Amino acid sequence: MSTVSVRYIVTDIDAAIDFYTTLLGFEAQMRPNDLFATLVRGDLRLVLVRPTGPSGPAGGGAPMPDGRMQEPGGWNRFSIEVPGLAATVAELRQSGARFRNDVVTGVGGKQIIVEDPSGNPVELFEPILPEARLSQPSPSPGQPGR
Amino acid sequence: VTPDPLEVLRLPVVPVEPRTEFATSLLRRLHREQPPAAAGGATVRYFVADLDAAVAFYCDDLGFEQELRPSPAFAMLYHGDLRLLLSVPGRAHALPDGTLPDPGGWNRILVQVPDLEATVEALRGRGARFRHDIVAGVGVRQALLEDPSGNPVELFEPLAAYHEREPPRPR
Numbered sequence: 001m002s003t004v005s006v007r008y009i010v011t012d013i014d015a016a017i018d019f020y021t022t023l024l025g026f027e028a029q030m031r032p033n034d035l036f037a038t039l040v041r042g043d044l045r046l047v048l049v050r051p052t053g054p055s056g057p058a059g060g061g062a063p064m065p066d067g068r069m070q071e072p073g074g075w076n077r078f079s080i081e082v083p084g085l086a087a088t089v090a091e092l093r094q095s096g097a098r099f100r101n102d103v104v105t106g107v108g109g110k111q112i113i114v115e116d117p118s119g120n121p122v123e124l125f126e127p128i129l130p131e132a133r134l135s136q137p138s139p140s141p142g143q144p145g146r
Numbered sequence: 147v148t149p150d151p152l153e154v155l156r157l158p159v160v161p162v163e164p165r166t167e168f169a170t171s172l173l174r175r176l177h178r179e180q181p182p183a184a185a186g187g188a189t190v191r192y193f194v195a196d197l198d199a200a201v202a203f204y205c206d207d208l209g210f211e212q213e214l215r216p217s218p219a220f221a222m223l224y225h226g227d228l229r230l231l232l233s234v235p236g237r238a239h240a241l242p243d244g245t246l247p248d249p250g251g252w253n254r255i256l257v258q259v260p261d262l263e264a265t266v267e268a269l270r271g272r273g274a275r276f277r278h279d280i281v282a283g284v285g286v287r288q289a290l291l292e293d294p295s296g297n298p299v300e301l302f303e304p305l306a307a308y309h310e311r312e313p314p315r316p317r
Contacts (some may be wrong), residue, residue: 004188004228007300015158036284044188047256059283060300064290068277074251076175076297079189079231101241120253123191 007047007060009072011120013037016048019116023095024080035061044078072118085110085126163193171211171224191231192297193239193313195316199294207269208257208299228255245294247297262287262303 010016013034020026026039026046035057039046049061050069056062063069082088085103092114093099100113100121109127116122196199203219207262210230214222219234233239235246259265266279266289270276277290277298288302 002297003226005191006188006190007254007256009252016240042188058281060288062281064278072252074253075235076192076246076251076253077190079191081189104238106238125189 003043003045005045005047006078007049008118008120009051009061009070009079010116010120011046011050011072012117013048013050015117019097020046020048023092023097024122041080044080046078072116072120074109075121077113077121077123079123079125081125083126085112085124088124089114099120159280167212171213174211187227187229188286189229189231192255192295193235193249193292194232194293194295194297195234195249196294197232197234202301203293204232207272207274214303225257230255249293249297251284252288252298254300256300256302259301259303262301265301 008016013031013036017028017031017039020039020041021028024041027042027047029038029040031037035050035052037048047060049059049070051063052059053069054058054063054067059068064087089099089103089112096130098115100115103110103112105128107113108129109125111123111125113121113123151298155268184234192200195219197218201212201215201223204223204225205212208225210223210225212221213224215230219236221232223230223232233247236306239247240314266276268313269291277292280287280289283302286299286302286304291301
């Protein structure tokens with residue numbers, strides 16, 4: 001059941017679908033054309049959209065009224081919890097995935113930032129404190145890696 | 147007067163500021179029939195330049211609830227099953243070459259609102275900036291809002307016909 005939607009801008013829909021489904025455990029939900037796709041992982045619905053020019057269809061990938069095109073990248077990201085971060089990182093590296101940094105140990109857990117094929121960040125998180133678990137908001141929450 | 151010999155055992159009194167909004171939101175979540183714990187939830191991190199301004203924006207203007215704010219550089223908010231982490235960029239976030247994250251970009255959370263026009267108008271009245279006004283997408287109408295640090299937030303309202311074809315999943 002997905003109740004939270006996040007939109008990521010990607011330059012290649014199929015490369016993105018491949019990355020998120022093969023390496024990060026997402027399931028493809030729909031891909032009506034090569035401009036748009038949705039993927040699901042738990043409660044997260046990831047909406048992938050390829051930027052379109054002024055003559056393209058209206059919608060999530062359209063340019064701004066001032067002409068600015070949307071593009072991948074930036075720092076804002078969703079975070080997914082993985083049980084064994086070191087193993088996941090090794091596996092991803094093996095598959096040729098790029099990382100922005102190395103594993104950082106914060107207050108609540110260990111984390112690293114992997115990039116999708118378009119250069120969008122995804123935060124991988126392994127909780128150390130049980131309170132920091134992303135999938136279990138707790139009555140006395142700890143601090144996930146800040 | 148003889149001093150109470152047990153006085154030394156007493157713990158120091160630490161003043162605690164009551165935070166009723168925290169207790170209220172906690173109770174609400176605990177009492178929900180299907181709490182986020184069962185559903186899993188999703189977590190997104192946004193970088194912000196001004197934490198106070200960001201928390202006020204998300205809580206006062208968009209209906210988020212503050213869960214935790216342990217430091218001047220970090221806050222955790224909730225909106226339904228979305229857990230939004232707000233971080234002020236600092237050394238902990240720096241890349242090995244020293245690069246610090248910054249707000250902005252185009253990747254964004256989507257927030258469903260019941261009446262997009264009214265929401266946009268109300269937000270404009272409070273001085274909110276939009277990257278674009280209401281446009282029609284596939285099955286939805288949407289507007290692209292900016293938080294005080296310039297992070298995008300997509301507001302959307304499903305079109306009635308879309309609803310009929312594919313009812314929203316129960317939350």
